[in-house]
Amino acid sequence: xxxxxxxxxxxxxxAVGRLVKDSQGKFKDDKHVLITSKCSNPEDLDAKKYKHHCxxxxxxxxxxxxxxxxxxxxxxxxxxxxxxxxxxxDSDNDKTVVFFAVCDPEFTKNFSIAKLLxxxxxxxxxxxxxxxxxxxxxxxxxxxxxxxLNSLLQRYGSSKLQAVSQKVDEVKEVxxxxxxxxLDNVERLEEMEVKSEELEENSxxxxxxxxxxxxxxxxRYYKVTCIILLVVAVVLTIIIVPxxxxxxxx
Numbered sequence: 001x002x003x004x005x006x007x008x009x010x011x012x013x014x015a016v017g018r019l020v021k022d023s024q025g026k027f028k029d030d031k032h033v034l035i036t037s038k039c040s041n042p043e044d045l046d047a048k049k050y051k052h053h054c055x056x057x058x059x060x061x062x063x064x065x066x067x068x069x070x071x072x073x074x075x076x077x078x079x080x081x082x083x084x085x086x087x088x089x090d091s092d093n094d095k096t097v098v099f100f101a102v103c104d105p106e107f108t109k110n111f112s113i114a115k116l117l118x119x120x121x122x123x124x125x126x127x128x129x130x131x132x133x134x135x136x137x138x139x140x141x142x143x144x145x146x147x148x149l150n151s152l153l154q155r156y157g158s159s160k161l162q163a164v165s166q167k168v169d170e171v172k173e174v175x176x177x178x179x180x181x182x183l184d185n186v187e188r189l190e191e192m193e194v195k196s197e198e199l200e201e202n203s204x205x206x207x208x209x210x211x212x213x214x215x216x217x218x219x220r221y222y223k224v225t226c227i228i229l230l231v232v233a234v235v236l237t238i239i240i241v242p243x244x245x246x247x248x249x250x
Contacts, residue, residue, distance in 0.1 A: 010110060011156045012080055013039050013050040013102035014149050016124055016141070017058050018095060018133065019065070019086075032058035035136040036124075037100075038149040040157055046078075053082055054100045067096055070117055074105075081105055085117040090130055097133060099124070107156075116156050123148040 015037035020028045034054060039047040053075070057065075070085040085099040099120050107113065127144050128136075 008104055008106060008158065009040050010104045010107045010158055011040055011101060011116070011153055012044065012104065013037065013047065013100070014120065014152060015051070015054050015100040016120075016145070017054060017098040017100065018089075018136065019058060019062050019098060020095060027062040029062075030059055032062060033136075033138045035133065036139060036141040036145040036149070038142075038146070038153065040153045046080075049078070050080075050082075050102045053102075054098075057082075057084060057100075058098060062096075065096065065098060070114070072113070079105070081107070083113050083117060085121065087121055089133060095134055097124075111156050116152065120148075120152060123152070 015034050017032060017034045020031045020033075022028050032055070034051065037051060037054075039050065041047075053073075057073075065084070065086040067086050067088040070083065073082040073084065075082060080102050081104075083101040083103060085101075087097050087099065089095040089097050099117055101113065101116060101120065103113070124145060127148055128141055132141065132144070
């Protein structure tokens with residue numbers, strides 16, 4: 001299973017169970033409880049499955065648990081390993097505490113399970129005394145253990161190599177986006193250059209047309225002027241010639 005950032009969750013679930021014996025030293029079936037637990041992802045749909053698996057080990061296999069001897073159960077087809085580490089609570093051997101770690105099969109390729117369980121045990125006994133552990137009800141030590149469980153889940157939750165690989169992928173994605181933006185800007189510049197050339201060409205055509213129109217208008221002006229002068233000349237001729245001939249006759 002992966003978290004929202006794409007990293008494989010190496011530690012899915014941590015829990016501490018307490019085994020109980022009767023006065024004759026026999027385990028009390030169905031009296032064993034998980035006194036604290038935490039899932040790395042609150043939305044993990046398999047959280048109940050992890051808890052049930054841990055509870056079943058205590059209820060059905062308590063007599064087979066050897067204090068100080070850890071073992072691993074492979075949940076075939078489930079995608080996780082269940083590491084179990086039973087520890088005697090006190091010298092009278094009345095109660096046994098069992099540390100559970102549900103991990104991804106890839107966990108042991110990145111971390112030491114022995115180190116995780118030892119840190120889990122040491123931290124738990126440092127936060128809770130024997131009386132609290134012996135008398136705690138189901139999930140009764142969640143508050144005292146919350147900081148420890150969060151710390152372990154964070155420290156062992158994902159591999160450093162995986163985190164670095166994800167960071168590299170993120171940087172590559174950012175660079176890819178930047179290159180794409182640069183290419184988009186180049187395309188826009190090319191489009192602007194083409195439009196600029198088109199405007200320049202249109203401007204030249206407009207100037208050429210304007211010059212032609214100006215020349216045509218000037219020619220028309222000259223023609224109109226010549227016609228007007230000719231008309232004026234004809235009119236003046238018509239008026240002046242009779243007058244001159246009349247004066248000669250007198």
